[in-house]
Amino acid sequence: MSFLDTLSQMSALFLMVLIGYGCNRLGYMDKDFNRKFSSLILNVTAPFLILSSVMGEVLPKPEDIAPVLTAGVLTYVFLFIFSFLISKYICKDPDALGSYRFMLIFGNINYIGFPVLDALFGTTAIFYAAVVTIPFNILIFMFGVPIITSGKGKFHFNWRTIFSPCLCTTYITIVIVCLQARMPREIAEACKLVGSMTVPGSLLIIGSTLAAVPVLKMIGNVRMYILTLIKLLAIPCILFACYKLSPLDDKYANVLVILFGMPVASIGTMLCLKNNIDGTTMSEGTFLTTLLSVLSIPLLALIL
Numbered sequence: 001m002s003f004l005d006t007l008s009q010m011s012a013l014f015l016m017v018l019i020g021y022g023c024n025r026l027g028y029m030d031k032d033f034n035r036k037f038s039s040l041i042l043n044v045t046a047p048f049l050i051l052s053s054v055m056g057e058v059l060p061k062p063e064d065i066a067p068v069l070t071a072g073v074l075t076y077v078f079l080f081i082f083s084f085l086i087s088k089y090i091c092k093d094p095d096a097l098g099s100y101r102f103m104l105i106f107g108n109i110n111y112i113g114f115p116v117l118d119a120l121f122g123t124t125a126i127f128y129a130a131v132v133t134i135p136f137n138i139l140i141f142m143f144g145v146p147i148i149t150s151g152k153g154k155f156h157f158n159w160r161t162i163f164s165p166c167l168c169t170t171y172i173t174i175v176i177v178c179l180q181a182r183m184p185r186e187i188a189e190a191c192k193l194v195g196s197m198t199v200p201g202s203l204l205i206i207g208s209t210l211a212a213v214p215v216l217k218m219i220g221n222v223r224m225y226i227l228t229l230i231k232l233l234a235i236p237c238i239l240f241a242c243y244k245l246s247p248l249d250d251k252y253a254n255v256l257v258i259l260f261g262m263p264v265a266s267i268g269t270m271l272c273l274k275n276n277i278d279g280t281t282m283s284e285g286t287f288l289t290t291l292l293s294v295l296s297i298p299l300l301a302l303i304l
Contacts, residue, residue, distance in 0.1 A: 006298035009119040013112075014294045016200055020207020029208040041201050046110055047169035049118075049195030053126035054173045055188035060127045062178045068252050072132035075239060075260060076139055079105045082235070090226050098150040099268070099281040100227060103289075104235070105147070106140055107262030109133055110166065111206055112290070115199035116262070116297060117255060125255045127177070130170040132259060137167055144271050148282070206266060206290060213287040214280070221284065228288050232296035236261035240303060254304045261300050263289030 023029040029037075054060060083104035091100040107113065109129060117125040176183075183191075236257050243253035264286045272279030 016203035017207040020204035024208040024211035106265040111202040
C-alpha cells in the first residue's frame with residue numbers, strides 16, 4: 001500500500017477520533033460512558049473481531065503461531081531493556097520517569113492496532129496481533145504499575161489476567177487454526193457484524209478520552225516530542241532492521257513493525273486512575289502519539 005493510500009486510511013480512522021472528541025465536548029460521551037463502553041469493546045466486540053479473523057475463506061496456518069508469538073515475546077524483552085536505558089536521557093523528572101518507560105514499552109494494540117492492521121493488511125493480520133496480545137496482557141498487568149511508579153508500586157499478578165475475554169478468544173482462534181476448522185456461514189457473519197463495532201467504537205473512546213488532556217500545556221513539552229519520535233519511528237525502524245536480519249518471514253515482520261509502531265497504550269492512563277497515580281504525563285503521551293501516528297504509520301508503510 002502506498003504512502004497516500006495509507007495516509008488516507010489513517011486520516012479516516014483519525015476522523016473517528018475527532019468525532020469522539022466532539023461527542024465528549026457536546027456531552028454525549030463522558031468518563032462514565034467511556035468506562036462502560038470500553039468494557040463492552042474489550043469484553044464483547046473485540047473478542048468477536050478476533051474470532052472473525054479466522055472465519056474467512058482463507059485460514060491462517062498453524063505454523064503461523066510459533067514465529068509470531070516468539071517474535072512478540074523477544075520484542076517485549078528488547079523494549080523493556082531499551083526503555084530503561086533510553087528513558088533516563090529523555091526524562092529528567094524522577095516522578096515522570098516511570099511513565100516514560102511504560103510509554104516506550106506498551107503500544108495501543110487493541111484500540112488502534114486492530115483497526116489499523118485490518119485496514120492495511122486484512123483480517124489475517126488481526127490474528128497475528130491477537131497472538132501478540134498474550135504476552136502484552138500478561139506483562140502490562142504484571143509490571144504496568146511497578147514500571148509507572150519506578151518500582152514503588154506493588155507487583156501483582158492475577159491469574160484472571162490470562163483468562164480475559166480477548167485472551168480466551170485468542171486461545172479459541174489458535175485451536176481453530178490448528179484444527180483448520182471451518183465455521184458455519186451464519187456464525188461467521190454474526191462474529192463479523194459484532195466485531196465490526198470494535199473499530200469505530202474504540203476510536204470514539206480514544207477521542208472522548210483525549211478531550212480531557214490539557215493540550216496547550218503539552219505543546220511546549222519538548223521531551224514529549226522526543227519520546228513520540230522514538231516511539232513512533234525509531235523503535236519500529238530498529239525492529240524492522242532486526243526482523244530483516246532474523247529468519248522471520250516478511251508477512252509476520254511487516255505486521256509486527258506496524259503493531260509496535262502504535263501510539264501509547266491508553267490503558268496506561270486507566271492504570272494511573274485506578275491506582276491514584278498522577279496520569280498527566282501518560283495522557284499527554286497518549287494524545288501526542290495518537291495524533292502524530294496519522295503521519296508516522298504511512299511513513300512506516302513506505303519501508304515495508
